Structures are given as structure tokens and as C-alpha cells.
Amino acid sequence: MDTSPSKKLVEMRDIVKSFPGVLANDHVNFTLYRGEIHALLGENGAGKTTLMNILYGLYRPDEGKILVRGKPVKIGSPADALHLGIGMVHQHFKLIPPHTVVENVILGLKSPRFKLDVGRAAHEISDLASRYGWKINPFARIWQLSAGEKQMVEILKVLYHGADILILDEPTSVLTPQETRGLFESLKKMREEGKGIVFITHKLEEVFAVGNRVTVMRKGRVVATMSMEKATREELARLMVGRPVLFRLEKESVEPGRPVLQLEDVHALGEKGVPALRGITLIVREREVLGIAGVTGNGQLELAEVATGLRKVTHGRVVVDGVDVTNKGPRAFIEKGIAYIPAERQREGLVIGMNVAENLVLRYYRYEPFSRRAVINWRMVDENAEKLVRKFEIVTPNVRETTRHLSGGNQQKVVVARELGGRPGGKTPRLVVAMYPTRGLDVGATEYVRKTLLRYREMGSAIFLVSEDLEEIFQLSDRIAVIFEGQIMGVVRPSETSYEEVGLMMAGAKRLEEIPA
Numbered sequence: 474m475d476t477s478p479s480k481k482l483v484e485m486r487d488i489v490k491s492f493p494g495v496l497a498n499d500h501v502n503f504t505l506y507r508g509e510i511h512a513l514l515g516e517n518g519a520g521k522t523t524l525m526n527i528l529y530g531l532y533r534p535d536e537g538k539i540l541v542r543g544k545p546v547k548i549g550s551p552a553d554a555l556h557l558g559i560g561m562v563h564q565h566f567k568l569i570p571p572h573t574v575v576e577n578v579i580l581g582l583k584s585p586r587f588k589l590d591v592g593r594a595a596h597e598i599s600d601l602a603s604r605y606g607w608k609i610n611p612f613a614r615i616w617q618l619s620a621g622e623k624q625m626v627e628i629l630k631v632l633y634h635g636a637d638i639l640i641l642d643e644p645t646s647v648l649t650p651q652e653t654r655g656l657f658e659s660l661k662k663m664r665e666e667g668k669g670i671v672f673i674t675h676k677l678e679e680v681f682a683v684g685n686r687v688t689v690m691r692k693g694r695v696v697a698t699m700s701m702e703k704a705t706r707e708e709l710a711r712l713m714v715g716r717p718v719l720f721r722l723e724k725e726s727v728e729p730g731r732p733v734l735q736l737e738d739v740h741a742l743g744e745k746g747v748p749a750l751r752g753i754t755l756i757v758r759e760r761e762v763l764g765i766a767g768v769t770g771n772g773q774l775e776l777a778e779v780a781t782g783l784r785k786v787t788h789g790r791v792v793v794d795g796v797d798v799t800n801k802g803p804r805a806f807i808e809k810g811i812a813y814i815p816a817e818r819q820r821e822g823l824v825i826g827m828n829v830a831e832n833l834v835l836r837y838y839r840y841e842p843f844s845r846r847a848v849i850n851w852r853m854v855d856e857n858a859e860k861l862v863r864k865f866e867i868v869t870p871n872v873r874e875t876t877r878h879l880s881g882g883n884q885q886k887v888v889v890a891r892e893l894g895g896r897p898g899g900k901t902p903r904l905v906v907a908m909y910p911t912r913g914l915d916v917g918a919t920e921y922v923r924k925t926l927l928r929y930r931e932m933g934s935a936i937f938l939v940s941e942d943l944e945e946i947f948q949l950s951d952r953i954a955v956i957f958e959g960q961i962m963g964v965v966r967p968s969e970t971s972y973e974e975v976g977l978m979m980a981g982a983k984r985l986e987e988i989p990a
């Protein structure tokens with residue numbers, strides 16, 4: 474990589490940005506070169522998104538200077554940023570669901586090209602996509618797309634506007650491993666073309682897979698910038714968290730107890746009215762983690778929703794602690810002690826406009842001690858919030874902060890804290906249904922959540938873990954069930970299988986021998 478001054482695309486100098494009660498960026502220096510993938514790492518709330526929002530014109534810095542291609546600039550809006558060739562894809566997508574791909578891509582394009590010729594734009598978008606090895610139907614509507622495809626559209630939008638400075642904020646957190654590999658290939662192609670890419674992630678192996686250099690932020694400051702040749706996993710983790718991070722989990726061997734959740738020949742329909750679950754039979758017992766491995770979109774969401782009463786089954790039975798709760802609705806499941814960490818925090822996990830304390834009792838406010846005779850006891854709500862914020866290290870100025878103002882990872886921590894620690898009376902859940910529970914969490918918080926899940930397992934909870942991260946599945950699970958097109962391809966023990974075998978089953982290979990439940 475060429476780091477001569479003429480290759481500097483962006484230089485941010487001494488950037489300061491504060492919000493009420495928070496110093497989000499504290500004299501930050503950051504440089505991006507042509508032909509570079511620059512990884513940006515740091516704990517949840519470290520200030521990564523804020524720094525990039527400044528570069529993208531969403532926030533004005535309180536102090537500091539920005540140079541783009543050597544020239545000092547003022548970036549007052551995303552339109553200014555795009556004009557300077559800077560594009561950003563956010564942690565939470567900003568596409569408009571009822572519109573088509575082509576409409577979303579050309580949206581906000583003020584140039585006369587807009588007058589337009591949608592047909593031509595569609596053509597250009599297809600061309601652009603195929604240049605990076607993607608396939609997309611320009612006339613598909615956004616709501617019909619998978620998370621991976623939506624992200625592709627976001628990136629295409631930025632490229633279509635001619636950006637050569639690309640900011641990707643945790644792009645891989647919603648991608649399948651295959652999609653992630655595809656994205657990396659495209660990013661490398663862009664790098665070869667001389668584009669500069671800022672890549673925010675919490676996954677260290679990804680930093681090593683594509684990064685040229687890495688910058689680590691901590692509590693609003695840059696603590697190191699280095700080339701990847703000089704970096705090690707341990708060193709980066711330590712820089713981020715300020716202490717060494719264990720990459721191994723201690724897992725006690727415990728005997729599973731009685732069945733908590735039993736699914737018997739369950740069938741259910743998916744969002745689009747097509748069969749999503751086709752005869753699923755599974756048991757999760759006390760003191761046991763059942764991992765569900767599979768490529769996203771093979772029925773995991775529907776399975777988790779059936780297990781939490783949010784989705785009706787069209788056939789079969791759902792039994793919790795020996796009681797038939799088939800199609801009894803989510804309240805019956807909550808009252809049975811089922812905690813649920815949903816996949817999409819901003820859509821299903823939180824009410825983003827409400828404050829942290831309110832979100833921390835969201836599913837439980839109607840029960841004692843949070844309310845009595847339908848009157849909410851705000852003192853208890855606040856006490857509960859203070860306790861959980863401390864325990865889960867949620868970074869927020871106070872418990873009355875609007876959840877929207879929290880960093881992405883801290884929003885996730887609010888959901889996890891409520892479900893794992895926020896049940897009325899501090900009771901341990903009977904069953905935890907956890908979908909991608911560590912999505913968007915930094916290495917320290919990931920470690921904490923995994924430990925907490927294992928602690929509950931030891932205390933007697935049943936854990937139903939859906940994850941795409943095979944490492945996570947293997948580390949935590951006692952048994953792994955592999956789902957493919959709404960059916961279970963087999964159930965295996967992590968010690969008696971391999972990533973390869975599970976990978977094959979995820980692609981639809983059925984395992985003939987079954988292990989006893």
C-alpha cells in the first residue's frame with residue numbers, strides 16, 4: 474500500500490464531538506489512503522459511528538479539520554459528502570421498503586440524470602452489480618430482499634453516485650458467512666480500483682481477512698493505528714477493551730434435566746405465506762444449550778417465533794414445561810418464563826423512541842413489581858434500569874436517554890439485558906430463545922453475554938440459540954440442530970462433528986444417524 478501524501482483521500486485532524494453528557498470523539502486523527510481498506514475497531518460506544526457520521530456530513534464536529542484529497546472541506550450534509558465522493562452504508566439500513574431497488578438507488582440524486590430514464594438507470598445498476606460479482610433485479614421491491622441483498626443495494630447506491638470513499642458501518646453483522654466472503658471479494662476489487670474503504674467491524678478475523686491498516690478507538694479516542702502485518706488478535710482485543718480477552722470459554726459439564734421446550738412435528742408459514750417450517754421436532758432441556766445452525770432464511774426466524782408464541786403453527790404441538798401452549802399467544806409464553814432476544818433489535822427488540830429505562834421493562838411492565846393494579850411503579854422501573862445498566866455496562870449518559878441515541882451495540886445490550894436480567898423479581902428464565910445474541914457487540918460484551926448464557930444453563934435454564942456464527946454455536950451448544958429449508962437435517966454434538974460436516978448439513982445434506990435427545 475502506497476502511503477505517500479498524494480495518496481491521501483481523507484484526513485481528519487483533531488476531531489472533537491460531544492453530545493449532552495458524552496464526549497464521543499476526543500481529538501481524533503484519522504487518515505484514509507487510496508487503495509486501502511482501513512478497519513475501524515473499538516468497543517461499543519467508542520465513537521466509531523460518530524466519527525464516520527461526521528465524515529458523511531450527518532454531524533458537524535465541534536472542533537477539528539477535514540481534508541479530502543488534500544483540500545480543507547466543510548461537509549454540511551450527506552449531499553455534500555456524496556459530492557466529494559464520500560458514501561456511507563449504515564449499521565441500520567435506510568432504504569424505503571415499498572420502493573424498488575432502482576428507485577432507492579436513484580433517490581436523492583438531484584442531477585438532471587434523475588429526469589430520467591428509469592430503464593437506463595436499471596441497466597446501469599445491473600452493470601455496476603455484475604462488475605462486483607453481484608446479481609440483483611433492479612425492479613425488485615426492497616421488502617422482498619434478504620438482508621444481504623439490501624446491503625448490496627445500499628452499496629450500489631453509493632457507488633452509483635460515484636463515490637470512491639466508502640464507509641461501511643458493520644456491514645457483515647447481517648450477512649451470512651457466504652455473503653461476507655462475497656462482500657470481501659467486492660471490496661478487494663474496489664481497493665484495486667483505487668477506492669478507499671473504511672470498514673467498521675467487531676470481528677477480528679474479518680479485520681485480518683481484508684484490512685490493510687487498523688485504527689482502534691476507545692472511549693472517544695484513537696489508541697492505535699497500525700498496519701495489519703504488525704497486528705495480532707490478542708493485541709487488538711487488549712487495545713479495544715483495555716484488558717486481555719479470553720477467546721476460550723469455560724464450560725462446565727452438567728447433566729441436562731427435564732424437557733422445557735418440546736416442538737412436535739411443527740409446521741408454520743413464513744412472512745410471504747409459504748411454508749417455512751415443515752415438520753420440526755426438537756426438545757430443549759434444563760441445563761442444556763441447543764444450537765440451531767443454518768444459513769439465514771431457512772426457517773430460523775419462524776422457529777424462534779414459534780418457540781416464543783409470536784407465530785402460529787399450522788400443524789403440530791408446542792409444549793412448555795409439560796403444558797400445551799400451542800397457539801396460545803406471546804403473553805402465555807412470557808408468563809411461562811420465556812425470554813426472547815430477537816434478531817432485529819430496531820424492529821422487534823426495542824421501541825427506539827422510548828428511553829432506556831422503559832425499554833428495559835418493555836415486555837414485563839405489566840407484572841409486579843413494575844406495576845400493581847395497572848399502575849406503573851416508576852421508581853422500580855428506574856431502579857431496575859440502573860441495575861441493568863451497571864451489570865451489562867450499557868454506555869448511556871443516564872437511564873432516561875432515548876434509546877435512539879445509543880450506539881448500535883449498546884442498543885443490543887439493552888435488549889440482552891432486559892431478556893437475560895430484567896425478568897420481574899430477578900427470576901432466571903426457564904427458556905432463553907436467543908437469536909444472534911452477540912450481533913453488533915464488541916469482544917468484551919460478547920464474552921459477557923456468552924458467559925451469562927452459560928451461567929443460566931448451569932442454573933437450570935434451557936437455552937435455544939440461533940446463530941450463524943459456527944464458532945459461537947460450537948462453543949456454547951451441547952447439541953447442534955441443523956436447519957435447512959424448514960427441516961432439521963440432523964442433530965449432532967459439537968465434540969463429535971466438525972465445521973465441515975455442519976456446513977454440509979447447512980447446505981441440505983441429511984445426517985442419517987440421530988443422537989438421542
Ligand SMILES: Nc1ncnc2c1ncn2[C@@H]1O[C@H](COP(=O)(O)OP(=O)(O)OP(=O)(O)O)[C@@H](O)[C@H]1O
Nearest residue numbers: 492497517518519520521522523878879880881882
Ligand atoms: N445523536 C446522538 N445523541 C446523543 N448521543 C449520541 C448520539 N450519537 C452518538 N451518541 C453517543 O456517542 C457515543 C459514541 O457512539 P457511537 O455510535 O459513535 O459508538 P460506536 O463506536 O459506533 O459503538 P457501536 O460499536 O456500539 O456501534 C455513545 O456514547 C453514544 O451514546
Ligand SMILES: [Mg+2]
Nearest residue numbers: 521522880881
Ligand atoms: Mg456504531
